[in-house]
Amino acid sequence: MRAMFPAIILSMGFGVSATAPHAQDMTLGEFEYQNSCAACHGPAGKGNGPVTDFLSGAVPSDLTQLQKNNGGVFPVQMVYEAIAGGADASAHGTRDMPIWGNRFRQRVTESADGYFSPMATERYVNSRILALTEYLASIQEN
Numbered sequence: 001m002r003a004m005f006p007a008i009i010l011s012m013g014f015g016v017s018a019t020a021p022h023a024q025d026m027t028l029g030e031f032e033y034q035n036s037c038a039a040c041h042g043p044a045g046k047g048n049g050p051v052t053d054f055l056s057g058a059v060p061s062d063l064t065q066l067q068k069n070n071g072g073v074f075p076v077q078m079v080y081e082a083i084a085g086g087a088d089a090s091a092h093g094t095r096d097m098p099i100w101g102n103r104f105r106q107r108v109t110e111s112a113d114g115y116f117s118p119m120a121t122e123r124y125v126n127s128r129i130l131a132l133t134e135y136l137a138s139i140q141e142n
């Protein structure tokens, strides 16, 4: 299993990037962001994506201000949990933000051929969320 995992990730990565122009110029985090988040949060993270009008009044956050709003420290854990959708996701009020932990998990189930062990699936999910978190850290305005 250990040796197989990188090969699966690579082949899945190539599978995805073949359909997306310029994917090879992006980091994994940026690629995931443009695919999964930009529709609501906007291509540059400013919270003005095209899907915004269809949300039931919820306003996607400006993701370039997370660090500023947290006293100059990028809130790693909050961001990770906002994406993963932890147990207390709804503690912050309404939850119009999709739970990406489950989406990524589902993606593995649907695309893999049964080779992913539960642990490998969690690694896949975790690596996506970490890559996104890192990408968001890189677009903070200050």
Ligand code: HEC
Pocket (backbone or CB within 6 Å): 032, 033, 036, 037, 038, 039, 040, 041, 051, 055, 058, 059, 060, 061, 063, 066, 078, 079, 082, 083, 094, 095, 096, 097, 098, 100, 132
């Ligand atoms: C369907 C629209 C939608 C999509 C797609 C979406 N979000 Fe969100 N997001 C929201 C909304 C709306 C909020 C505001 C909180 C709420 O209403 O749940 C939010 C909040 C957040 C927050 C919390 C910010 C804060 O200040 O508390 C983070 C971080 C975040 N989104 C990251 C992401 C990432 C990363 C992705 C892609 C994996 C993503 N979002 C995809 C709609 C979306």
